Amino acid sequence: MxxxxxxxxxxxxxxxxxxxxxxxxxxxxxxxxxxxxQLEHVVSVSCDQTLRVWSLKTREQIGITSKHATQLNSVNIDSNGLNIISSGMDFRTCLFDYETLKLKFVLLNGGAVTDHSITKDGNCLVCVTDISCQMNLWDLRWRKKVFSIPDIHKNTPTCCLFTPNENCVVTTSTDGSTKCTDLRSLKTLLTLRxxxxxxxxxxxxxxxxxxxxxxxxxxxxxxxxxxxxxxxxxxxxxxxxxxxxxxxxxxxxxxxxxxxxxxxxxxxxxxxxxxxxxxxxxxxxxxxxxxxxxxxxxxxxxxxxxxxxxxxxxxxxxxxxxxxxxx
Missing domain, CATH: 2.130.10.10 (YVTN repeat-like/Quinoprotein amine dehydrogenase)
Incomplete structure (x- = not known):
């Protein structure tokens, strides 16, 4: 292989x-x-610019889409099983229908998206971008950016995730730091180095x-x-x-x-x-x-x-x- x-x-x-x-x-x-x-499907994204869905039962690819112009860096299935969300180097976050892979809408970020995370209810998404080092919070119901924090890190953010209570977002970076940002005050509560x-x-x-x-x-x-x-x-x-x-x-x-x-x-x-x-x-x-x-x-x-x-x-x-x- x-x-x-x-x-x-x-x-x-x-x-x-x-x-x-x-x-x-x-x-x-x-x-x-x-x-x-339900452990029925695996979703994967790649530098080949495609998103693919695989069946664990039949052991076959059951879906493919290629709506990004460059490599994809992050993918999630929301907990409701309604949507698949992908983000890539083309600054775009795409939301697809889980069953049909039909593209529902596209969110434009201020840089290449290195990672994203979604809330448990599937209503909000946070993503971080390369170069511009932005952290963006989106309301997926209204397809609207709630806020954008520039320079969340000094260098490329590598990861972002909601805390379990979803009041904060943890981010990591090539600058060697880990930060926890409060989503209400937009202040950094914790920095680890x-x-x-x-x-x-x-x-x-x-x-x-x-x-x-x-x-x-x-x-x-x-x-x-x-x-x-x-x-x-x-x-x-x-x-x-x-x-x-x-x-x-x-x-x-x-x-x-x-x-x-x-x-x-x-x-x-x-x-x-x-x-x-x-x-x-x-x-x-x-x-x-x-x-x-x-x-x-x-x-x-x-x-x-x-x-x-x-x-x-x-x-x-x-x-x-x-x-x-x-x-």
Whole structure:
């Protein structure tokens, strides 16, 4: 599969490569992906300028659209299962009908969109842009920009996400900082500068007690938001996992299991309570662009620069460190 841009569904419960499911379609690097809540479909976007929908039941591509003029960087399915939202380097955020992939409308941002996030009800969207370093909040019901904050970071924002109560937005940046911005006052409530290089992504547990950040410095930082101990002692650092820059992370709803992917071609599942590696997957042949976990923590979906998106069943595989490679 080397040099093929494919989607692979992987079931490593038995660690048998014959259980892989391969979806071929993308012709360039896969940059972002998402599940629907019913685990029926996977949506992916790519540098090939396409958005594709895949069926987990039939193991086939069931939809494709190409309404962006350049590479796409971010994609989500809203929790209502009504819309798919994609953003790209062409400054545009597109909203598609989930069933038909018909383009409903386009939002124009002030720069290339590096990431976006939507609220649970699907009514609001936040996105961040390259170069201009803007953070824009949109009301999707009225197709209207609520506000725009310029220079949210000094350099390219890499990630944005709503806090669980949706009162704030957390952003990360290549300037090495992580910020939390209040959506009512538009003030920065928190700025973290503990990483030694660009901060690539962030994740927050559903209860809002744990904030996770990843970086090109190869480290994962855990911030206990509930106690605020990080203010005195700094974050807890998970450093004995990746050997290259970490590009993405996601956490399960319980805030226990954390998935990370990086330029070392590895996907690592961490136990955030024990602060240890529980699972290491080595199936990719190039760096990993995106990692996504299902809410129940049973599955990990990953997107690679060159070849697979891999959907991994991790249920029952957390008693000891497992390594799954191509051997």
């Amino acid at each position: 080397e040099n093929e841009h494919v989607i692979t569904i992987l079931y490593p419960t038995t660690y048998n490569q014959s259980n892989d499911i391969v979806f071929q379609g993308h012709t360039d690097s896969v940059t972002s992906l998402s599940y629907n809540d 503990d990483h030694r290089n660009a901060v690539s992504s962030a994740a927050i547990a559903r209860d809002g007690k744990l904030l996770v950040t990843t970086s090109w410095d190869k480290a994962v930082h855990l911030y206990d938001i509930e106690t605020g101990n990080y203010r005195r002692e700094g974050p807890q650092i998970l450093a004995d996992g990746h050997t290259g820059s970490i590009s993405s992370c996601d956490i399960d709803d319980n805030g226990i299991y954390l998935a990370t992917g990086g330029h070392d071609k590895c996907v690592i599942l961490w136990d955030t309570e024990k602060k240890e590696v529980k699972l290491c997957l080595k199936r990719h042949t190039d760096w990993i662009n995106d990692v996504y976990m299902t809410k129940d923590g049973k599955w990990i979906l990953t997107a690679s620069k060159v070849d697979p998106i891999i959907n991994t069943n991790v249920l029952g595989q957390t008693d000891k460190v497992m390594e799954y490679g191509s051997d």
